[in-house]
Amino acid sequence: MKQHHADIVIVGAGAAGLSCALSALEAGSTVINIERAPRDMMGGNTRWTEANMLLKGGPDQEGFELNDMFYMSYGINKGFHVDPDIEAETVSDYENWSQLAKTAQFVDPELLGSFAEAVAPTLEWLTERGIKIDPKQAAPLPFCIESIPYVQIYGGGLAIVESLTPRIEEKGGQFLFETTANKLIEENGTVVGVRCSGKDNETIQVYGKVVLASGGFEGNPQMLVQYGGKNNRYLRPVAKGGHYNKGEGLRMALELNAAAAGDWSDCHQQVVDPRTGLQEAMANIWPYGVMVNQRGERFINEAPNAIFEWQEAPPEAIMEQPGGIAYTIYDEKLASDKDCNWKYGIRTDKPPIKADSIEELAAQLMIPPAKLKQTINEYNRACVNADKVKRGGVLGELLVKGHLDGATTEGINPPKENFAAPIDSPPYYCYPAISSICFTHGGLRTNGQAQVVNASGEVIPGLYAAGETVGMHYGNYTVGTSVLRGLCFGRIAGQHASKKE
Template identity: 40%
Template sequence: MQNAQFDVVVAGCGAAGLSAAVAAAEQGAKVAVLERAPIEERGGQSRYTEAYLRMKSHDDVTDDFEQHIIDNSSGYVDPDMVQEMGRPAADRAGFARAVNMVDPDMLHTFATEAGPTIAWLKGFGLRFDFLPTQFLTKTQPRLLPVGGGLALVETLAAQAENLGVTFFYDTTAEGLEQNEDGQVIGLRARHKGDRVRLKGQVVLACGGFEGNSEMQTRYIGPRAEYLRPICKGAYYNRGEGIQMALAIGALGAGDFGSFHAEPMDPRSGVSEPSIFIFPYGILVNKEGERFTDEAPGAVDAHYERVTRRIYEQRDGLAYVILDARHKQVPNYRLALRTDKPPFEADTVESLAAQLAVPPDRLAATVSAYNDACRPGQYKPLELDNVATVGLHPPKSHWALPIDQAPFHAYPIISANVFTFGGLKVDSDARVLDSDGLPIRGLYAAGEIIGLFHGTYTGATSVLKGLVFGRRAGQDAALRRNAP
């Protein structure tokens, strides 16, 4: 077994892991990065994402940032728990030191460190701008790195290489090593069948478990077989980091039974073949029946809850039915990331036959919907309140009749963008144990941090990786010589 000594060992080579590696190396630490993928595929999901960032400027997060996360931070909360969580961590009652809800101190750090983290990244030559997104209607601005997640990965990797960071590709972390006092002093890994032992403080930045069907079934349930990772990088996220931390007493956090859902075309093999055009049509299941309000509000704020309803349908599949009018929506192609053409027909019945949906049922559904549409001032790029009347479920906006041939349809399933369950950390990204105390020598960053419940706070995942990756690297470097 190969042995090597480092100050900081990072498991994962996405935005979170690379941020940790660079931040630690900047402080003079000797750093290693483990990447399960080969070098040409390094970066995990970060490599494939556009990396939306929920920021209203280069310096500040959006006004709703902290509140939206808090509102989706757990289920029914004991009011006494809320009061305790508002106190300094050291002064909280014992029952409140290790609970599965968002820590206010950690969340405040997340929000306040976002701007400085962007400034730090700019120092490496990365550029950020408010570029067009796939959302035709939106509630919040989104800052993007020019070049997307791939630019983050390649720029940070180059910076790490310049700072002398050692990379181990085709190498998978298997387990943590501790000394007799419980401090994490390294990890065990395998490289193409050979065992490797790397000594040093450990930063786990190896994602969730969307690439592990066994863990998805165990936590999310048997219907997880209808889910698919949003991009090929997600197949590398198999949950070992979570498992090895839980095995030594780490505290779990986030909703292990849930995930970030995004509507995608199951026919496509491209990265993130999303379908966001559904607010301008109707959604039907395999029985040809509507099952949800397709347009409850701006698509960026509501697509996840609509996608979850799609996931609930038979075989986890639905179709968006559109008529010729959807092509009149300005820039409508931005809402279609799939590389597959729509099903097309001159009649609703013919379209149904192509979809293997009962033609008479789909025709009746479209007819009932059309009868419920009422005239109004249609405004496709803003909430227009052009809604159905007397229809269940209703359609709240953009409710135009579907009556102009040719008719189009796209199949939609729910992608598993990332899982919600993970590890609890403090403001310095230190992993906490089941008593809410830091496990010495162990850090976590990125999607492995359990934070979200219910509805994902959009455009915060990559930002979480960047902020807490940097925090983890900085703190680990500072503590590298501590006893």
């Protein structure tokens, strides 16, 4: 059996694991990163993200500052029916909180405050280490609203992986690739290392303080169904990196009675085209068409209001349909609309399925043709003020409240409340749509120093967690914060674990 020793052992080499490793090395620690993937696939979800960050952005912006949406969104999504007495306690210093507060199911202000404070210094630290971010550049996302300009890391998450990995190695950091951590080693209540399996299932023990930066469990179908219910069987990771995150980091900490946090039944989802393995293969154009299921029935109001208010609704609704699949149908009127930048919402590399009639389209989709024809006819008849349809500009911008056109249906259920124009101009087109998983919301409870606490609110000595491994989402994900939290809490963990007791 092989053994390795370092001051700090980090499980995972995504945003959280790499930022942790570099900060720990700079603080004088020795580090080993354990990474399940081979070197050319390292980096989990981080490798595939565009790394949009919820920062103030635009021509006048100088430094790094969180967008106001940060507090608003976390405030709205802080937890479900939080006990007001427990919440009231959190105005005092964290040391004075009761064990109930330290383990309660909510986004605690200690954690959120620590996150917010870390953003500017962490991003400055990264830019000094070769990561390029320009707050003056801001990009709206397909399906994100214009009032949230996102600031991107140039080169996305891959740039984080490719910039930080060589720096870590130059400073003596070691990577154990194709090695999977599966059990924490504990002595008298203190975590002193982690047991791993390598090639040929060889057991490897790596000793040191342990930082779990191993993502969520989006790559583990068994855990997804166990915690989220049977519709989760249809979920597919939105990018290849998610397959590597199988939840061992969470399981081994829970075995030591770590406190759980975040909504374990929920996850951040996106609608993608199942015909391609491309990351984030979206075709986010259903507000301009209709969405039907395999039975040929509509099942959702395709354009109710600003997308930000219901971004998770379509993927959740699709998972509830037979076979977990849906079809976005539109016609030549949209396809030939040159004034409207509707293709902005399309990222799939597959062309739409095309047919000269609705019945022919149905046959290609294996939907009963008569039923699809009936659904489209009913929808067309219900479009009562199609002359008001106003497409144009960037799709994302149009979906801001106030940019909606109010062209609606009458007398059908579900209604379509905006952009309701008849689908009657052949040829007809369709993008298939499934729900994909970006990351899971369930994770571990940590304090503001990234130390994992147990179910009684006590710190588990020698154990830290950062990034997706920490549970801090209830309800809607605060978009543009997941890369940031990985970078910030990874660095916090690396610095804190490097302190000599």
